[in-house]
Amino acid sequence: MVQLRELDVRQILRDGGMPFQLIMDTFASLQPGEGVRLQAIFEPRPLIRQLTDRGFDHTARRIADDDWEIDFVPKGTAEEASAPDALWPDPVWNLDLTDLPPPEPMERILARLEMMDSGEVMFALLNREPVFLFNELKERGHEWIGNFDETGKVYRIMIRCTPLEGTNAKT
Known part of the structure; x- marks a missing residue:
């Protein structure tokens, strides 16, 4: 993909x-x-x-x-x-992290991903574009899509858990 x-x-x-x-x-x-x-x-x-x-x-x-x-x-x-497999399933987790200062949103997202099954999707709301999170997700082999809402103040991101082989994520 x-x-x-x-x-x-x-x-x-x-x-x-x-x-x-x-x-x-x-x-x-x-x-x-x-x-x-x-x-x-x-x-x-x-x-x-x-x-x-x-x-x-x-x-x-x-x-x-x-x-x-x-x-x-x-x-x-x-x-x-x-x-067709490019369509994403409904999120299993919905996180509103807009009130948290960095790096707490990134830490919470990464911690939750470690507990998720491969293929599960998380949706999160953030108060800024998570540029540092993108590199972490890429290193871990996860897929994501995201953008700002219509106000331009809240960043929405969906992350599909696709752990790399050999990681400790649930299977």
Whole structure:
């Protein structure tokens, strides 16, 4: 399964900003096999052409008049990203960690993941984007998707427990 990084540039665009450099920096930082789920207020056709030339397939979905979601995946993995098993089950755990200061939300999430079965999903609300958590999840072999809510103040993340072989997670 292709891991998609969430990148929401809707507010930047609404404020008249130009998120092109942020988008390019995000793509430059991708690991092999990673893609991006871009949220924008329009279908960015010139950007799509440029990223297609750089080796990415895309799927664009119009959510509303000014709400688009575009998945960019490395060429050759688009079928895998849209496969039925790419759908996630309902979360087993729902955590509201918005009132906790760092690093407590990350510590609680990692501790809960150690008790979860492979394939189970956790949903968490955080008061900021958990950039340090992403590296920890990647090292442990977990999958995640996340983004800010419509207010831009609460970060929502779903994490699928997929422990690496040899870890102490429940099986």
